[in-house]
Amino acid sequence: MFLNRLPKVLVFAALFLAASAVWADFSTLPTLPDGGRVRSVNHYFDLTPRIAPADVETTIVIQPLFDHVRFREDCKYELTYTAMDQVYAPQSPMHGKAKPVTPADNRLTLSFFLAGEQEHLLVLEEINADKRRVMGEFHLYTVKSDLLPLRPFKGDFHMHSNNSDGAESAPYVAGACRRVGLDWMALSDHRKYEPSAKLPEAFQGVPIDLRIYPGEECHSPDNPVHIIAFGHNAAIRDLYMETAEPQARAEIAQLQDKMKKVPEGVVKFHYASCKWVTDKIHERGGLAMLCHPYWVTGGAHNDAEPLLGALLDSGFFDMFELVSGNGSSDADAYDSNVLQAARYAEARANGLKIPVCGISDSHGCESNETFGRNFTVCFSPTAELADLQTAIKKGNCTAVEIMRGERPQVEGAFRLVKYTLFLLREIFPQHDELCVEEGRLMLSHSAGKADAVDRLKACQGQVKALYDRYWFTGK
Ligand SMILES: [Zn+2]
Ligand SMILES: [Zn+2]
Numbered sequence: 001m002f003l004n005r006l007p008k009v010l011v012f013a014a015l016f017l018a019a020s021a022v023w024a025d026f027s028t029l030p031t032l033p034d035g036g037r038v039r040s041v042n043h044y045f046d047l048t049p050r051i052a053p054a055d056v057e058t059t060i061v062i063q064p065l066f067d068h069v070r071f072r073e074d075c076k077y078e079l080t081y082t083a084m085d086q087v088y089a090p091q092s093p094m095h096g097k098a099k100p101v102t103p104a105d106n107r108l109t110l111s112f113f114l115a116g117e118q119e120h121l122l123v124l125e126e127i128n129a130d131k132r133r134v135m136g137e138f139h140l141y142t143v144k145s146d147l148l149p150l151r152p153f154k155g156d157f158h159m160h161s162n163n164s165d166g167a168e169s170a171p172y173v174a175g176a177c178r179r180v181g182l183d184w185m186a187l188s189d190h191r192k193y194e195p196s197a198k199l200p201e202a203f204q205g206v207p208i209d210l211r212i213y214p215g216e217e218c219h220s221p222d223n224p225v226h227i228i229a230f231g232h233n234a235a236i237r238d239l240y241m242e243t244a245e246p247q248a249r250a251e252i253a254q255l256q257d258k259m260k261k262v263p264e265g266v267v268k269f270h271y272a273s274c275k276w277v278t279d280k281i282h283e284r285g286g287l288a289m290l291c292h293p294y295w296v297t298g299g300a301h302n303d304a305e306p307l308l309g310a311l312l313d314s315g316f317f318d319m320f321e322l323v324s325g326n327g328s329s330d331a332d333a334y335d336s337n338v339l340q341a342a343r344y345a346e347a348r349a350n351g352l353k354i355p356v357c358g359i360s361d362s363h364g365c366e367s368n369e370t371f372g373r374n375f376t377v378c379f380s381p382t383a384e385l386a387d388l389q390t391a392i393k394k395g396n397c398t399a400v401e402i403m404r405g406e407r408p409q410v411e412g413a414f415r416l417v418k419y420t421l422f423l424l425r426e427i428f429p430q431h432d433e434l435c436v437e438e439g440r441l442m443l444s445h446s447a448g449k450a451d452a453v454d455r456l457k458a459c460q461g462q463v464k465a466l467y468d469r470y471w472f473t474g475k
Helices: 008-027 040-044 170-179 194-203 242-258 268-283 305-314 331-349 385-393 414-426 428-446 452-459 462-470
Strands: 045-048 051-053 056-064 076-083 099-101 108-114 118-128 131-143 151-156 184-186 211-213 215-218 227-230 287-290 319-323 356-358 374-380 397-401 409-411
Touching: 040 045, 040 131, 045 131, 045 462, 051 056, 056 118, 056 131, 076 108, 118 414, 131 414, 151 414, 151 428, 170 184, 170 194, 170 428, 194 211, 194 428, 211 385, 227 268, 242 268, 268 287, 268 305, 287 385, 305 331, 319 331, 319 397, 319 409, 331 409, 374 385, 374 414, 397 414, 409 414, 414 428, 428 452, 428 462
Parallel strands: 051 131, 151 184, 184 211, 287 319, 319 356, 356 397
Antiparallel strands: 045 056, 056 108, 076 099, 076 118, 118 131, 151 374, 215 227, 227 287, 356 374, 374 397, 397 409
16 A cells, blocks of 8 residues: 555665665675686585485584574574485485474584485574574585595686687686686697697696696698597697608508498598597597587588588597587577587487587687686596596596576586586585686786795695595595
């Protein structure tokens, strides 16, 4: 009734202000480079472990870190448990019903049997006389024993420096990689190996946690297919460029002769050349990735459709670049990733097994939309090169694409996609906050600031410490 007497414009103004107060609270949380945010409850409380073993009883501790959330003597507390996939065992906590819990020494210790590989939600409420308020919504995840010892490492191994057609010098690219939350990276300059192999020298004696590995984008003569080499120990370009070219062509011709038949529509030379490049990458300890087949260049997709089909079936490649970088804002640049995802889904339905990766193909860390937003998550015991390569070969990786202002798209095996989505919401934001700080200091070191080394030393090991705290290790 009262509202009816007010001019309508005032009603709308009041509603707008109320709505923007809520929005302001959300929007003032700092945004990370990939668009994620640390949920405030993850700042206020420590919940350990956050990744626990499936199908066993685990002790979970919720500890307030600040005075505004501390457990009070004059209040009662209740907890409501929900399993996201609705997988419950008879020993699981009672779901959907608030249950009294008792904190001691300003911490809540609970023993839970958590069933299945899934996310779990714990809603903690504080009851003061007849007033009830939610103190926090806590999310944790349980994994089976094969996944539990592995840690998620974010990386990108397709990007360019000014040693080919990128904007920035190589050490700048490395610092920027850490700043956007990557654990490992490789430069992949066009027809260049040295810039990636020499990059660690720029941080010699500097305490950094970013792992820097060799990479190279290979373009063998007259072969349109772009191939990334990752983690190899000698240049591929030296085998096909300048004086080496006649030898390369002779070897490819030999391969062509040995190949009796290629599928209809496939240029045999292109197919043989891909076999030759990928063999050379493997001989040099690297992994070979089939890159951006649906990148539009000169009005056409980069790889001819019959050739792409033959290459996917060939077994030459260790991985498929499912999430490519969109070098331009043209609609067809975005379409390429949609087509790659659809092509992969169809090929997989027909029995193809090939691991998928996400990369930025950045040509400028400050200007490329996909830098830090498209990446690969490897589930691996460590971020050492051999472990990452094994993880990729086994398909223990997911391809992530986060378009500005949107929620992430994740591709790969279903159980890893589900797990990655949890990590992107609940763990990576905190991981990334630590990386931002380290990346800025790496850039500062590259700019010649003398105090950066000491400040980096103080940061060293902080991501590992976060993972050690959050993952159940049985101790
Ligand atoms: Zn390329
Ligand atoms: Zn590239």
